[in-house]
Amino acid sequence: MATLADRRRAIGERNVKARRGIGEANEKARRALGDEMIKRRTGRDEVEDLNAVVRQPRQRTTLPAVAPRGGVPAQVGTGNYTAPPAATGGGIASPLTEPTASTREYYDPVLLPTTDGLAWVRWRSVKKCVMQDANEDEVILEFANGVS
Structure with a gap:
């Protein structure tokens, strides 16, 4: 039969084990709550939810390069200059009067x-x-x- 001291020691060890189990569970819960608070503060979940609903804009792509077909060769041309006709009036001379x-x-x-x-x-x-x-x-x- 165990002595009273042995019984007390056993009860103390059980209490320590129980507290450790509670402490570990509390630690896990505390870390989970901390992670949840960070997610809420940063809005990570909301952003991910919105991005899942919203259609992403199309990525712009560049047009394919078109191979040049051949340029127009340089040419020398001539033209005949004709002077504009001489001014023969052009417009209304001021003042306007009404004869009758x-x-x-x-x-x-x-x-x-x-x-x-x-x-x-x-x-x-x-x-x-x-x-x-x-x-x-x-x-x-x-x-x-x-x-x-």
């Missing part, structure tokens, strides 16, 4: 309401006006109908 008001043409008259709609105005837009420049050449001004 009877040279104007008008579009058909249109009834237009005022902005408040209380009154109506009969309006005739100028269609064509014949003017004279400083060289006494005829200048014809044609206008679009701004009122429809």
